[in-house]
Amino acid sequence: MAEKILMKGNEAIAISAIRNGVDGYFGYPITPQSEVMETLMKERPWLSTGMVVLQAESETSSINMVYGGASTGKKVMTSSSSPGISLMCEGISYMAGAELPCVIVDCQRGGPGLGTIQPSQSDYNQVVKGGGHGDYKNIVLAPASAQDMYDFVDWGFDLAFKYRTPVVILADGIIGQMMEKVELRPQKPRRTAEQVSQDAPWATLGKTPDRERNIITSLSLEADVQERFNRKLQAKYEEISRNEVKYSTYMTEDAEYILVAFGCSSRICEAVTDILRAEGIKVGLLRPITLFPFPTEQLAELSKKVKSMMSIELNLGQMVEDVRLSCEGRCPVGFYGRQGGNIFTPEEIAEEFKKFNNLK
Amino acid sequence: MKEEIIIAGFGGQGVLSMGKILAYCAIMQDMEVTWMPSYGPEMRGGTANVCVIISDKKISSPIVTKYDTAIILNQQSLDKFESAVKPGGLLVYDPNGINNPPTRTDIKICRIDAISVAAKLGNSKVYNMAVMGAFLKVKPLVSFENIDKGLAKCIPARYSDLISLNRAAIEEGMKSVEEL
Numbered sequence: 419m420a421e422k423i424l425m426k427g428n429e430a431i432a433i434s435a436i437r438n439g440v441d442g443y444f445g446y447p448i449t450p451q452s453e454v455m456e457t458l459m460k461e462r463p464w465l466s467t468g469m470v471v472l473q474a475e476s477e478t479s480s481i482n483m484v485y486g487g488a489s490t491g492k493k494v495m496t497s498s499s500s501p502g503i504s505l506m507c508e509g510i511s512y513m514a515g516a517e518l519p520c521v522i523v524d525c526q527r528g529g530p531g532l533g534t535i536q537p538s539q540s541d542y543n544q545v546v547k548g549g550g551h552g553d554y555k556n557i558v559l560a561p562a563s564a565q566d567m568y569d570f571v572d573w574g575f576d577l578a579f580k581y582r583t584p585v586v587i588l589a590d591g592i593i594g595q596m597m598e599k600v601e602l603r604p605q606k607p608r609r610t611a612e613q614v615s616q617d618a619p620w621a622t623l624g625k626t627p628d629r630e631r632n633i634i635t636s637l638s639l640e641a642d643v644q645e646r647f648n649r650k651l652q653a654k655y656e657e658i659s660r661n662e663v664k665y666s667t668y669m670t671e672d673a674e675y676i677l678v679a680f681g682c683s684s685r686i687c688e689a690v691t692d693i694l695r696a697e698g699i700k701v702g703l704l705r706p707i708t709l710f711p712f713p714t715e716q717l718a719e720l721s722k723k724v725k726s727m728m729s730i731e732l733n734l735g736q737m738v739e740d741v742r743l744s745c746e747g748r749c750p751v752g753f754y755g756r757q758g759g760n761i762f763t764p765e766e767i768a769e770e771f772k773k774f775n776n777l778k
Numbered sequence: 779m780k781e782e783i784i785i786a787g788f789g790g791q792g793v794l795s796m797g798k799i800l801a802y803c804a805i806m807q808d809m810e811v812t813w814m815p816s817y818g819p820e821m822r823g824g825t826a827n828v829c830v831i832i833s834d835k836k837i838s839s840p841i842v843t844k845y846d847t848a849i850i851l852n853q854q855s856l857d858k859f860e861s862a863v864k865p866g867g868l869l870v871y872d873p874n875g876i877n878n879p880p881t882r883t884d885i886k887i888c889r890i891d892a893i894s895v896a897a898k899l900g901n902s903k904v905y906n907m908a909v910m911g912a913f914l915k916v917k918p919l920v921s922f923e924n925i926d927k928g929l930a931k932c933i934p935a936r937y938s939d940l941i942s943l944n945r946a947a948i949e950e951g952m953k954s955v956e957e958l
Contacts (some may be wrong), residue, residue: 424813599810
């Protein structure tokens with residue numbers, strides 16, 4: 419049996435990066451995700467796997483280091499929290515435009531502005547709808563445990579390279595700071611130079627006589643070329659939507675009501691489901707694991723069968739809009755959220771659920 | 779079986795590490811755990827607390843507001859968490875620095891003078907293990923074998939002499955706890 423280690427979600431990200439053969443990490447400290455870089459610095463992977471770990475002078479700088487590293491076909495990543503992700507949005511848009519793979523971890527805290535250092539899910543819209551300018555999307559993975567944090571790094575890089583696109587792991591202060599058991603997977607070697615040029619034939623590794631030069635850019639001044647490119651990007655996002663949706667359900671088979679929640683909120687809603695089931699109310703939970711692509715079809719199917727849905731988020735109503743779009747008016751969709759670092763309790767959500775559904 | 783525990787005190791008393799060691803002992807006993815610290819503004823004011831949940835099933839919500847056990851190491855934490863213990867639950871506290879002791883009658887209250895235990899062992903750093911010993915005496919959630927394994931996970935091998943000292947503090951804590 420693999421060894422099980424007690425660690426924070428943030429530590430799991432760092433250890434997973436080393437064990438999955440990531441080539442480089444560039445970051446800048448910010449609560450509540452600073453343990454990612456702290457752990458990497460403590461582990462000193464440059465002595466074991468040769469992984470580069472660098473503290474940049476700002477988030478703007480670290481995302482552009484990621485851009486540079488990704489241009490050479492390397493597995494590179496960064497992590498930050500909400501205000502830092504805002505600074506990175508320009509770079510993320512450029513990477514989407516240049517079709518560069520990378521993994522970005524956003525361990526959300528409350529906003530707007532400097533906001534609070536406490537947990538929040540108020541950057542759903544920013545991350546899932548793009549964040550930077552232009553017609554682009556990120557693949558967004560929503561972990562709900564330290565084990566997810568560990569596993570999603572590898573999954574994220576698979577998706578990033580498969581589709582040549584940035585992948586965001588959208589965590590929050592709870593998932594980052596909480597310690598849980600994590601099962602470590604076997605150490606994977608970093609890719610060799612040959613493997614990199616095979617996996618990333620587009621990378622700028624020096625021109626060889628047998629091919630045209632590779633160019634990494636997001637600049638395209640000719641209208642038709644740019645339009646063609648943007649349509650190609652959209653086709654890619656449609657392909658991602660067809661192939662990569664991931665979600666989990668809890669007690670939805672006979673459910674008359676559905677709760678929808680992602681990340682830490684989905685765990686709290688599991689407890690809500692248990693409380694309401696004990697009272698004889700048939701509730702089920704759908705947890706989107708990928709936020710883009712969103713489980714639209716699955717929610718649409720459920721909306722034909724249930725009396726109502728309710729989206730539970732640590733914000734003031736963001737994912738609920740996607741839930742409503744999925745249901746297309748077939749059932750009422752309610753919302754309950756908390757903000758500012760206040761975390762809802764299962765009992766509190768159960769009360770709000772009953773209020774919304776006029777249940778005693 | 780599910781035990782929801784809040785451990786609260788001043789920064790430096792070993793609150794977070796006690797939670798971590800307790801969680802590791804439970805992992806060695808093949809149980810599920812979550813360890814959720816306060817990392818917000820209150821921590822920057824000098825107080826620290828951590829919520830540890832130990833369960834034989836998968837843990838859904840890591841956030842709770844009512845606890846089976848509160849382990850309390852200063853007055854502020856007592857004021858904040860005494861009312862958060864579930865009826866029939868347990869409150870373990872160190873009387874040093876407590877001017878207004880707990881008053882509830884519907885919970886079990888235990889006292890551990892852990893400062894004296896640590897002084898007797900000649901190392902103030904094992905204070906938190908004396909407190910943990912007191913708790914495990916009242917609620918024996920983990921076996922001695924798994925306490926040893928948990929300690930070994932948390933203390934680097936090069937400090938192996940500290941394992942026996944911490945183990946001694948746990949045992950002394952078990953002997954010194956008073957049920958009120």
